[in-house]
Amino acid sequence: MPLTPAHVLPAGTVYFLTYRHLHGTAFFLATLLIDVEPALYVIFNVPIPRFPLLAGGYAPISLYMVTHNPFGILILVAPAITVLAKLLELGKPLWLAVLRGAEWVTYSWKRTYLSAIAGGFLHLGWDITMHTDINLGFPFTSFSNPFVSHEALTVILLLSLVLMLPSYFFGKKINRGNPFKKLP
Numbered sequence: 539m540p541l542t543p544a545h546v547l548p549a550g551t552v553y554f555l556t557y558r559h560l561h562g563t564a565f566f567l568a569t570l571l572i573d574v575e576p577a578l579y580v581i582f583n584v585p586i587p588r589f590p591l592l593a594g595g596y597a598p599i600s601l602y603m604v605t606h607n608p609f610g611i612l613i614l615v616a617p618a619i620t621v622l623a624k625l626l627e628l629g630k631p632l633w634l635a636v637l638r639g640a641e642w643v644t645y646s647w648k649r650t651y652l653s654a655i656a657g658g659f660l661h662l663g664w665d666i667t668m669h670t671d672i673n674l675g676f677p678f679t680s681f682s683n684p685f686v687s688h689e690a691l692t693v694i695l696l697l698s699l700v701l702m703l704p705s706y707f708f709g710k711k712i713n714r715g716n717p718f719k720k721l722p
């Protein structure tokens with residue numbers, strides 16, 4: 539979770555390549571706000587809930603229990619971010635005034651949801667290299683995360699940094715417009 543802002547790096551690199559197809563607000567909010575769960579426990583001292591698993595027993599106590607798994611992203615994180623992103627679209631005149639000359643692209647609810655899923659899974663894809671207590675089987679069963687790897691963590695970070703600039707220029711060739719001048 540201290541790494542939450544760093545998730546902008548892989549997200550930015552992916553966004554540069556695909557911005558025409560992504561609801562940017564939903565995508566980036568999902569990569570960041572998925573960490574609201576550990577923040578609630580760590581910063582706001584919300585007690586970690588006891589969560590019964592469908593296969594029996596309880597989910598192991600974890601800072602990432604509910605949100606950091608495919609089910610949590612599809613059922614909870616992405617829908618919540620989709621609604622938030624659509625609400626933020628209501629401020630269209632304001633955003634267009636703030637980002638002068640920006641192009642406004644209309645994205646469907648489905649595309650907005652898919653963008654939030656992409657952001658959530660991108661976050662999870664990096665987090666599973668860091669945290670042993672991510673349970674990818676939630677809420678069905680519990681198994682320990684087999685993907686923890688400092689090497690993979692570092693490779694993802696370095697690839698994000700090294701590829702960011704090439705992604706920006708290549709992305710501008712294959713997408714119309716400018717990733718910094720596109721809303722939402």
Ligand SMILES: [Zn+2]
Pocket residue numbers: 539572573606661665
């Ligand atoms: Zn996380």
